[in-house]
Amino acid sequence: MPIYEYVCKSCGYKFETMATLAQAHEAQECPKCGKKHGERVLSVSSLGSRGSFGYGGGSCGPSGFG
């Protein structure tokens, strides 16, 4: 099962939980305050780490540069 990231809209607590795709669309129960106010957020770890996208041509870049 994939891991999704949530932020509690009630207390602001950030947590991760494993859920199915169907469960991921629903609000998750906050482990801190116990309220079902966990709103799903997109993980930024996969977006902001690479820097310039499409340039470099290293291990997983598109061939054509270099």
Ligand SMILES: [Zn+2]
């Ligand atoms: Zn909470």
